Amino acid sequence: MYVWIWRRLPGGLPGKLAGSLVLLAGVLALLFFLVFPWAETALPFNDVTVDKPASTSSPSPSSTTP
Amino acid sequence: MTSTVATPNAAASTAPGEWWRMLARGFGQLLITAGVVILLFVAYELWFTGYYTQQQQSTLNNQIEQQWKASSAPDVSQVAPDKVKLGSGVAVLYIPRFGKHYHFVIVEGVGFTDLQKGPGHYPGTALPGQIGNFYVAGHRTTYLHPFNKIAELRQGDKIVLETKSMWFTYTIEDIPHSNIPWKEIVSPNDVAAAVYAVPDQSDPSKQPTQRLLTFSSCHPEYSARERYIIHALMTNALPKSSGRYPTALSAPVGH
Numbered sequence: 001m002y003v004w005i006w007r008r009l010p011g012g013l014p015g016k017l018a019g020s021l022v023l024l025a026g027v028l029a030l031l032f033f034l035v036f037p038w039a040e041t042a043l044p045f046n047d048v049t050v051d052k053p054a055s056t057s058s059p060s061p062s063s064t065t066p
Numbered sequence: 067m068t069s070t071v072a073t074p075n076a077a078a079s080t081a082p083g084e085w086w087r088m089l090a091r092g093f094g095q096l097l098i099t100a101g102v103v104i105l106l107f108v109a110y111e112l113w114f115t116g117y118y119t120q121q122q123q124s125t126l127n128n129q130i131e132q133q134w135k136a137s138s139a140p141d142v143s144q145v146a147p148d149k150v151k152l153g154s155g156v157a158v159l160y161i162p163r164f165g166k167h168y169h170f171v172i173v174e175g176v177g178f179t180d181l182q183k184g185p186g187h188y189p190g191t192a193l194p195g196q197i198g199n200f201y202v203a204g205h206r207t208t209y210l211h212p213f214n215k216i217a218e219l220r221q222g223d224k225i226v227l228e229t230k231s232m233w234f235t236y237t238i239e240d241i242p243h244s245n246i247p248w249k250e251i252v253s254p255n256d257v258a259a260a261v262y263a264v265p266d267q268s269d270p271s272k273q274p275t276q277r278l279l280t281f282s283s284c285h286p287e288y289s290a291r292e293r294y295i296i297h298a299l300m301t302n303a304l305p306k307s308s309g310r311y312p313t314a315l316s317a318p319v320g321h
Contacts (some may be wrong), residue, residue, distance in 0.1 A: 001095050031103065036110045040208075041178060044290050 119210035130155035144197035225312030
């Protein structure tokens with residue numbers, strides 16, 4: 001897979017190196033700004049409350065206290 | 067991660083026997099990539115999320131100071147608990163046990179996006195200084211982990227809340243007239259949040275009588291199997307107009 005990408009990058013060795021860096025940066029940005037923020041909402045280890053709130057807005061534990 | 071496979075080897079070898087080899091190599095690379103991505107995710111959770119919280123905290127800090135300067139707004143302890151806007155700053159939290167420089171703006175709300183900004187106040191529970199329970203949840207390992215050292219808190223430790231015109235000092239203690247100890251480790255499904263709105267009454271539909279504070283965070287660390295709970299009782303209320311700082315804060319704290 002990586003060999004295949006490397007062969008297709010243009011511009012000789014410097015061009016290939018620069019191309020790989022750009023691709024790597026792109027993949028990292030995609031992961032850190034899109035994939036990971038999405039993934040963590042699906043995983044449970046950030047839950048810190050006792051009653052799992054139904055949504056982002058206003059869980060109301062006070063429903064029993066006027 | 068690209069450098070190890072960069073050797074420009076036999077481009078044209080597609081003999082039938084080579085097929086499985088290419089397949090195996092591709093599969094191997096896929097697995098290695100997956101491993102690297104998972105390590106990156108761990109790094110993201112533990113460190114990268116902190117940058118976001120840091121930004122949000124400095125924004126909240128500025129907002130709450132602006133809000134305090136606007137003379138018309140009443141102190142948060144005089145506001146009805148359900149009148150605070152979700153996502154806004156409620157009070158500034160100091161915990162001397164966690165060091166002189168420890169301070170966080172507590173945000174209103176305990177939803178995922180609220181807790182990304184800092185420790186969150188359960189909407190509807192009492193506000194600082196009020197009768198009832200000021201209930202705060204916070205992350206232990208991610209998002210600047212405000213409650214990372216929650217297990218180091220001891221009975222008798224002070225927790226200080228700064229509001230517009232007041233300093234409220236809470237002391238970690240067993241809740242009086244109840245069988246609730248100062249520290250609890252509970253299963254998240256065992257305890258309804260409603261109980262923590264009125265922990266000093268065995269029946270949550272009764273009116274609270276004490277000024278309490280509760281923290282909750284993940285337990286064990288790096289897991290979310292249980293919740294680590296700390297209870298404290300208000301022991302001092304000091305108007306800022308006195309010009310003094312609460313004794314629990316040994317030195318004046320700047321923001």
